[in-house]
């Protein structure tokens with residue numbers, strides 16, 4: 221199925237910080253063929269189809285990330301899916317798991333399957349947990365060099381040219397979403413250069429998003445994870461959230477993560 | 485009171501070369517260990533994605549905290565106008581700078597990318613308390629440097645009090661900043677306490693003075709200069725007060741945490757179920773590092789130099805244990821993704837993280853101590869930091 225999406229040019233004036241963020245995102249991320257005219261998705265998956273909905277391709281190289289958008293995800297934990305498929309897709313997309321020396325507790329994981337059990341009732345469930353792309357991201361606040369940053373569109377990632385490997389962001393992240401590269405890596409994927417001595421984490425597959433695709437885990441989730449623009453009330457993620465609700469993990473910390481869950 | 489007279493330590497002596505070689509070797513081994521870690525990556529260390537700050541951080545933070553405390557003696561002399569401490573003010577300022585240098589080297593060399601020091605020094609995120617710490621450390625060096633200069637250059641002596649005041653205020657902020665590194669970690673229960681920053685200040689008093697007293701007694705012993713009981717007794721009594729104050733803070737800290745529902749689990753973990761951390765807390769930090777030194781300092785052995793030295797060494801050991809428990813024990817205890825639920829994953833959610841310090845980490849940390857002592861050794865030989873004599877008739881302002 222091919223979806224046509226409007227390709228209007230956003231000529232918004234951006235705020236200073238947003239334009240700075242754009243600048244750095246432009247500098248540091250490889251943009252593929254941007255402004256794709258159409259988007260192919262697996263059959264049955266509803267995506268950005270609304271006429272007015274802002275779409276992935278609005279964010280061309282010229283634009284960088286736009287602050288009008290806030291990318292988010294909604295995970296339906298009540299669906300019977302093998303979340304490990306998402307983990308595998310992520311590992312493949314970013315070329316993870318290529319450590320040769322690191323011990324298991326030193327290896328990078330962007331996304332993991334967490335089993336939660338209520339000891340009282342015996343009820344248990346599992347859910348995938350990745351960087352929650354917090355709006356008030358502690359990792360961004362504590363980073364001394366600004367390597368840990370939030371793009372205007374809400375995606376939190378590490379500029380690996382700026383990261384000094386102090387690991388303060390790992391100390392600060394309440395979701396244990398980050399990993400430190402403990403060894404020299406070879407065999408990297410083109411889109412996710414990873415380097416010894418730097419910290420890394422789920423970047424919502426920013427390379428794919430900027431390229432008009434959805435994140436790898438979303439694609440592998442058989443519809444159990446929905447990706448879209450939280451700022452756009454017409455996007456399917458916003459509509460579902462409005463209708464059925466969704467919870468954030470540790471919402472009590474008031475970080476306003478961009479990843480929502482149903483059934484937790 | 486006889487006139488005070490400062491004199492360099494004889495640099496061209498066996499003793500000097502012996503210490504220079506010893507501390508130089510320790511520093512060198514530390515640097516080699518750092519190179520080994522950097523060359524291979526951190527997989528050769530005990531650190532992992534759960535325990536991200538390991539033994540080097542224990543050493544680095546100890547040295548940085550002690551640096552601020554080592555300045556105490558100078559502060560008491562300049563700011564609180566206690567003439568008895570005046571002869572020691574130079575050593576106090578110099579030791580503070582040496583300790584800070586040692587600590588910063590360890591902190592830097594444990595970075596994943598120490599080669600990017602220039603990034604850390606040019607690209608600042610002013611929201612980050614880490615950034616503020618970098619500025620505080622740099623400022624500390626500058627201010628204490630000026631302070632030392634006003635003390636050692638006679639025409640500027642009249643500025644000493646002002647510089648001393650500035651250094652005093654700066655160091656209080658600096659230690660608060662160091663403590664705040666942990667205070668900003670909202671999801672880590674171990675660090676979520678308003679008491680942490682003031683506790684770091686009082687810890688700095690204690691560790692810094694213990695280190696100072698050891699260096700003082702050591703250098704006078706090995707240069708065969710007189711060090712009278714007047715000075716030593718004052719310092720060791722003051723040290724005892726600081727040790728007791730740290731002990732008091734530790735008790736209050738854990739008691740308040742026990743009464744707060746949010747922190748009871750982590751506190752019980754440290755106090756009862758934490759294995760090595762529990763051992764380090766009760767045996768090393770409390771028994772060996774707090775109670776025994778108090779007995780040694782105030783008991784019948786209180787006049788015995790060897791016992792005073794032992795007390796100082798134990799306080800330092802206890803300080804390392806305390807920071808190990810705070811820094812590593814605090815990370816080992818799992819964060820709660822779903823409070824009240826049982827959580828497991830491939831990423832070690834819900835379990836106490838394991839960490840075994842590796843030799844290179846330890847050697848790097850020791851290297852920081854070596855650098856500190858090497859700097860002290862060179863400094864006392866190069867410049868007039870130590871009074872030629874601190875015998876009672878020189879040091880005691882009330883002696884005839």
Ligand code: SF4
Nearest residue numbers: 351352354359376393
């Ligand atoms: S989940 Fe962690 S790494 Fe991701 S934005 Fe939040 S604090 Fe940062």
Ligand code: SF4
Nearest residue numbers: 363383384386387389
């Ligand atoms: S490890 Fe890198 S991204 Fe994380 S706080 Fe340090 S410099 Fe920033």
